[in-house]
Amino acid sequence: MVIPPPVQTGDHIGARFASDDDFLAAAAGFAHAGADRRAQVMLVPSPRLRGPLGDRLGASAALRDALGEGRLHVMDPGEVQLAGGGFDPGRLHAAYREAARAATGAGHPGLWVAVDMTWARPGVVDADALVAFEAAANTLFTPGTLTALCAYDTRVFPPALAFRACQAHPAIAEAARFGHRVTADGLAFSGEADVTNALAWTALLGSLAPDHHVVDISAMSFLGARALTDLAATAGAHPRPLTIRATARQVTRLSLLKIDRLAAVEVLPARTA
Numbered sequence: 001m002v003i004p005p006p007v008q009t010g011d012h013i014g015a016r017f018a019s020d021d022d023f024l025a026a027a028a029g030f031a032h033a034g035a036d037r038r039a040q041v042m043l044v045p046s047p048r049l050r051g052p053l054g055d056r057l058g059a060s061a062a063l064r065d066a067l068g069e070g071r072l073h074v075m076d077p078g079e080v081q082l083a084g085g086g087f088d089p090g091r092l093h094a095a096y097r098e099a100a101r102a103a104t105g106a107g108h109p110g111l112w113v114a115v116d117m118t119w120a121r122p123g124v125v126d127a128d129a130l131v132a133f134e135a136a137a138n139t140l141f142t143p144g145t146l147t148a149l150c151a152y153d154t155r156v157f158p159p160a161l162a163f164r165a166c167q168a169h170p171a172i173a174e175a176a177r178f179g180h181r182v183t184a185d186g187l188a189f190s191g192e193a194d195v196t197n198a199l200a201w202t203a204l205l206g207s208l209a210p211d212h213h214v215v216d217i218s219a220m221s222f223l224g225a226r227a228l229t230d231l232a233a234t235a236g237a238h239p240r241p242l243t244i245r246a247t248a249r250q251v252t253r254l255s256l257l258k259i260d261r262l263a264a265v266e267v268l269p270a271r272t273a
Contacts, residue, residue, distance in 0.1 A: 213240040
């Protein structure tokens, strides 16, 4: 497993790992990145990896300091994801939102969370419910105060399920990544949207507020066919006429798919952020 460098504040990263050492290395690297930013950091390993992760963290002077100062915590999934006795998407969504608020309220720039997703393994959490939760959680990252790594053990999760779960994340280890932010009149995206992060793209387009009407894709470097199809569907279904802000090169693709018949198109200079 490789975390796409560098981890950016506000990322919701989906990753797969196939060995204990892969997860431990990624969690420690993630903790370093968050601690360097003075963020509140929370690591949630599976119970059997809590000891080895503690050893890995203790080998770093910077992470020992973060632990001693209360900026870094190692939690059990029973205390976080399964608090209350089971998987409750609404409760967990609210818990992450409130934890991010608490972190900023305490003077930190945000909350960074790395989770071994084994707590949601088949037989414990319904696969469709898990994927739906991951996709819906993307709106938690819009303010930029929450950053997360969701790590799926391929020894536990079937390949197809691990792939679907990662598709619900905008940033995919070793694959595409896109960013998003809310603007005064809609949503603005940057980066790449392809099949690897397709469910996150669909979910965020679906989160466009009814009174917003602009989708700005001018900072995107790539949109796959599925991403464009979803954009067309959003334009056709949104309660207000949609405006798409795009570069001249992107407009050509919008025209080929006849999206310009569903939405107004504003041409902007190409951007990278």
